[in-house]
Amino acid sequence: MTLTARLEIPRTGFTVRAEFTVESGQVLALMGPSGAGKSTIVHALAGIQKLGAGRIELDGAVLADARTHVPPHRRQIGLLGQDPHLFPHLDAAKNIAFGARAGGMDKAAAAREAARWLTRLGLGEIAGQRPAALSGGQRQRIALARALAAEPRVLLIDEPFASLDVEAAVDMRLLVREQLQRTGISAVIVSHAAADAQALADQLLVLERGAATHHGPVAQVFAAPATRFMRAVVATLPAGAPAQLKEAIDGA
Ligand SMILES: Nc1ncnc2c1ncn2[C@@H]1O[C@H](COP(=O)(O)OP(=O)(O)OP(=O)(O)O)[C@@H](O)[C@H]1O
Numbered sequence: 155m156t157l158t159a160r161l162e163i164p165r166t167g168f169t170v171r172a173e174f175t176v177e178s179g180q181v182l183a184l185m186g187p188s189g190a191g192k193s194t195i196v197h198a199l200a201g202i203q204k205l206g207a208g209r210i211e212l213d214g215a216v217l218a219d220a221r222t223h224v225p226p227h228r229r230q231i232g233l234l235g236q237d238p239h240l241f242p243h244l245d246a247a248k249n250i251a252f253g254a255r256a257g258g259m260d261k262a263a264a265a266r267e268a269a270r271w272l273t274r275l276g277l278g279e280i281a282g283q284r285p286a287a288l289s290g291g292q293r294q295r296i297a298l299a300r301a302l303a304a305e306p307r308v309l310l311i312d313e314p315f316a317s318l319d320v321e322a323a324v325d326m327r328l329l330v331r332e333q334l335q336r337t338g339i340s341a342v343i344v345s346h347a348a349a350d351a352q353a354l355a356d357q358l359l360v361l362e363r364g365a366a367t368h369h370g371p372v373a374q375v376f377a378a379p380a381t382r383f384m385r386a387v388v389a390t391l392p393a394g395a396p397a398q399l400k401e402a403i404d405g406a
Contacts (some may be wrong), residue, residue: 155213155307155308155340156213156340157175157210157340158175158210159172159173159174159175159195159198159208161173161195161207162207163191163194164206168191168363168364168365169206170195170364171366172195173366174359179339179340180340180341181334181342181354181356182341182355182358183343183345183351183358183372184342184344184358185344185345185346185348185351185359185361186360186362186383187383190363190364191361191364192361196233196312196344198210199217199310200226200229200231200310201217201218201225201229201231204218204223212229212307213307217229230305230306230307231308231309232301232302232304232308232309232310233310234294234297234298234309234311234312235313236316236317238296238297238314240293240296240300242284242286243284245281245282245284246272246277246280246281246283246284246288246292246296247265247268247269247282248268250296251267251303252264253299253300253301253302253303254267254268254303254304256304257303257304267303268299271299271302272299275295275298275299277295277299289322290318291319291322291326294322295326297314298333302333307340308340309340311341311342311343311344314326314330315350316346327349327350327353327354330354331354343355347390348376348387348390349391351372351376352376356372357371357372358371360384362383367383367384368384376391
């Protein structure tokens with residue numbers, strides 16, 4: 155699935171403008187200061203935010219433009235947010251099965267699919283637990299499984315690791331990367347953490363007050379920060395990382 159987007163969305167005081175293509179199985183990271191417009195873009199891709207102008211296409215089919223607005227439930231785009239929004243009255247297996255049903259499976263097939271996901275994510279033991287009895291990391295894993303069980307064409311990931319402790323966040327990043335590689339689903343991930351872009355993304359788009367200030371392969375963007383915001387982001391990378399990035403680019 156190739157996602158192409160050219161968007162203009164007016165906000166108070168500025169307009170969010172961005173243009174990008176995410177090829178099948180690739181990951182685009184969106185970074186930027188608070189209020190820069192990252193969630194606005196994610197919401198436009200999901201269909202819960204209308205465009206002021208522009209066009210969003212998935213494999214050449216228009217999802218949104220001046221005349222078209224395909225509603226969210228018809229887009230086959232999964233959204234994984236900071237809050238996992240699991241159904242509190244359903245156990246882990248049934249939460250995942252709900253995703254599979256949304257993807258078109260009948261009840262029995264959805265239950266089998268949920269069981270497969272629980273095994274794949276190492277969560278077999280908590281199949282019968284309701285969300286209130288799970289840790290934050292377990293809830294995020296269930297939310298990931300539920301989103302992927304619906305077989306989305308694109309997965310949107312909006313700050314899903316922010317509430318996890320460092321170790322759980324590392325595990326979750328690995329899991330997301332593995333599952334995206336396994337399924338070949340394209341993804342857009344919003345994060346404040348340089349580590350997320352570095353671990354997960356192929357390209358990085360940086361937004362500042364709605365405008366793209368950087369856009370390109372992650373290593374290139376980190377190697378040439380052109381704004382105060384990006385210099386501060388690069389300073390959070392582990393010592394030596396910028397030099398390694400430069401070597402990787404020079405050696406490529
Ligand atoms: N429905 C709306 N109508 C107009 N402006 C809005 C609306 N929702 C949010 N905004 C404004 O749009 C701007 C971009 O918000 P957005 O949530 O996209 O930023 P963000 O980069 O995701 O920020 P954060 O990192 O804090 O989540 C902000 O100035 C916000 O106040």
